[in-house]
């Protein structure tokens with residue numbers, strides 16, 4: 001694979017930055033240089049220099065997507081944009097790699113297989129599902145369904161590390177259960193599928209290990225930080241958001257079961273690392289950066 005012929009769309013988000021680290025000679029574009037929701041810009045791009053599109057761009061504000069403005073943006077970026085990429089991939093014979101989410105499901109049938117029918121609860125989830133369908137229309141596609149992404153950007157682990165630094169013992173939801181996915185793992189999965197020329201289609205990708213709630217993950221973060229003095233109070237999702245909802249803030253419904261079945265990806269020969277060991281490494285790296 002000639003990695004200089006890879007186009008990374010949304011190259012400065014959490015995943016985009018990790019893809020740039022993996023493929024330093026790839027063509028990296030941000031929204032200003034390549035807005036994937038602008039059909040003229042997408043159609044007129046010089047595709048003769050590209051073999052593979054890695055789409056790391058998305059509208060990821062799940063609560064923002066419930067507002068009038070956010071709903072339009074979420075559909076444009078998560079469904080219309082991927083549809084445009086799918087069209088040019090077909091026209092120019094390109095491989096299209098796209099990233100999806102457990103939010104395309106209602107969370108009642110975890111562990112989710114790649115064959116589970118769509119059942120999104122939220123605007124974000126519905127738009128992501130529409131994006132999957134649009135991308136699956138092009139022949140050479142990989143759709144990677146991931147959960148709870150942790151990389152170089154605002155994310156849950158950084159938020160909890162920030163609370164620990166302020167000596168705060170938080171209340172955290174304990175009825176959403178899944179696994180963290182580190183961007184390093186997602187990038188390794190993308191690279192593995194491309195290098196091995198695995199069958200196209202949908203693949204679930206998260207770290208492996210025992211699924212856990214956000215509250216339990218917070219306990220693990222505090223343990224890794226050596227902060228035995230901090231505690232975590234469990235809350236249901238409903239109770240956690242009750243005050244915000246009562247004050248008129250729109251909160252997206254969340255799937256409670258986010259565990260993904262990883263057997264299809266593992267059958268291609270990729271060994272997925274345990275989220276707890278990746279978390280320990282991530283925390284050590286974050287502490288070194290401080």
Ligand SMILES: NC(=O)c1ccc[n+]([C@@H]2O[C@H](COP(=O)([O-])OP(=O)(O)OC[C@H]3O[C@@H](n4cnc5c(N)ncnc54)[C@H](OP(=O)(O)O)[C@@H]3O)[C@@H](O)[C@H]2O)c1
Nearest residue numbers: 010012013014015031035036057058060099101146148149
């Ligand atoms: N974060 C999670 O927990 C999570 C969980 C499951 C699945 N996923 C999926 O994983 C993928 C990567 O997520 P992430 O956390 O890395 O996202 P992210 O950090 O929010 O980055 C998204 C990037 O997309 C760019 N973008 C937005 N609209 C664009 C447009 N019209 N054209 C080009 N670029 C555009 C953004 O640029 P601007 O900064 O200019 O807006 C941003 O750099 C997404 O498909 C997401 O749905 C994420």
